[in-house]
Every structure is written in C-alpha cells, then in structure tokens.
Amino acid sequence: GESVGLHLPTLSVQEGDNSIINCAYSNSASDYFIWYKQESGKGPQFIIDIRSNMDKRQGQRVTVLLNKTVKHLSLQIAATQPGDSAVYFCAEIHDNQGGKLIFGQGTELSVKP
Amino acid sequence: EAQVTQNPRYLITVTGKKLTVTCSQNMNHEYMSWYRQDPGLGLRQIYYSMNVEVTDKGDVPEGYKVSRKEKRNFPLILESPSPNQTSLYFCASRQTGGARLGPQHFGDGTRLSIL
Numbered sequence: 001g002e003s004v005g006l007h008l009p010t011l012s013v014q015e016g017d018n019s020i021i022n023c024a025y026s027n028s029a030s031d032y033f034i035w036y037k038q039e040s041g042k043g044p045q046f047i048i049d050i051r052s053n054m055d056k057r058q059g060q061r062v063t064v065l066l067n068k069t070v071k072h073l074s075l076q077i078a079a080t081q082p083g084d085s086a087v088y089f090c091a092e093i094h095d096n097q098g099g100k101l102i103f104g105q106g107t108e109l110s111v112k113p
Numbered sequence: 114e115a116q117v118t119q120n121p122r123y124l125i126t127v128t129g130k131k132l133t134v135t136c137s138q139n140m141n142h143e144y145m146s147w148y149r150q151d152p153g154l155g156l157r158q159i160y161y162s163m164n165v166e167v168t169d170k171g172d173v174p175e176g177y178k179v180s181r182k183e184k185r186n187f188p189l190i191l192e193s194p195s196p197n198q199t200s201l202y203f204c205a206s207r208q209t210g211g212a213r214l215g216p217q218h219f220g221d222g223t224r225l226s227i228l
Contacts, residue, residue, distance in 0.1 A: 034216045043117075043203050043219030044156070089156070100171070101146070101205075101217055103156040 023073040023090035030092040119220035136204030145187035149200040
C-alpha cells in the first residue's frame, strides 16, 4: 500500500554539524512533498516543500533533495542548533486524491551542545 | 497572524459523553482536515473537507463526525467517546489544487483523554 517511511527513528548530532534526515516513499505518482518539524506540545510546523518536477530546493539553512528514481527524500539542516531538536516528518500529497497527506513515522533529532 | 486555532487544548472526560473540538482558521483556506497522532502510528487522517458543505472520510473516521457550514470552521464531534479515542488531535488547513497547492498549516493540538 501507500506509505511514506523514514530510515532512522532517531538522530543525534553535535551542535554546528550538518544533519541529514532521510525518507522513502512508495507512490511514484505523488505530486508534492513536505517536511514538517514538531516540537513537544506543538503541532507540526512547515519547514520546506518540493514539487515532483524539482530535484532540489533550498531554504534558510535547510535543503530538500528529491530523488524520484529511487523514491527518496532527504532534509539537510546546515549548522544544526539546539533549537532544531524536534521530531521531523516527511509527508506527501496526492492532489488528485482529495489532497490526502500521508505522513512518515518521524525522526527525532537531538542536538548535543 | 495566520493561524489554525483549536479548542480546547486539553480535555479529560468519560465514556459516552458527547464532546466537540472546535477548529477555526483565518487564512481563507478551502481545505481543512483532522488528524489524530498516536505513538508508533504517526499522524492519521480522520476526516477532511475540500470546501463548505463538502466532507469526506479519511483513514480512521469511525466514531467521529465533522461538519463544514462555514469556510473558517471545521468542528470534530465525538458523539459517544470511547477510551480508544484517547489521543492527540490536530486540525489543519491549506489551499487546494494545481498551482495553489500548498502545505497544510496545523493547530497546536488537542489532547483528549477518555476515561
């Protein structure tokens, strides 16, 4: 069935290092992908998105890479800071299916000072 | 400020006592949705609405109802809550379709405990 999953449930990095969070998806027809950050006690917060006709998109300290050949998505965070500690979810949308958002399980990022 | 507002944020209640969780967004979004988040199961969609008076079941609709009488509001109704509905609930909204496709914006969640 359709699924979006994450390779690693937890990731621990040193402050100042770069972080890479990976995600695999199974539906090649997905139109749109999003990375969310969820801090304790809060709802998922949008970080960055990418459409299926793109390979790479950059934001402030974050980059999303999309490899449609192997159905892989990654989030790169440059110069990771303690405030980046959170759970990160990838999600995909099938816009021709009522905009259904399918979430992965999440990766918990822990930043060590 | 653009936001999705849920109320209440926390609720402890008993089995069978009807409850409503309200959700309101101020972004004029057509699409609204409810999710529940459970450990090990991630976020699962309960119901969604593409626009006023249009609602559809998500992946886990059993035991829930919704309504969409106005664009900004999308309440979640538990007619007869049961303990297996104890969870963290999120409401979300976004624009819909084609060139206006955008990310869903989430509220800060409602933690329900059904005893």
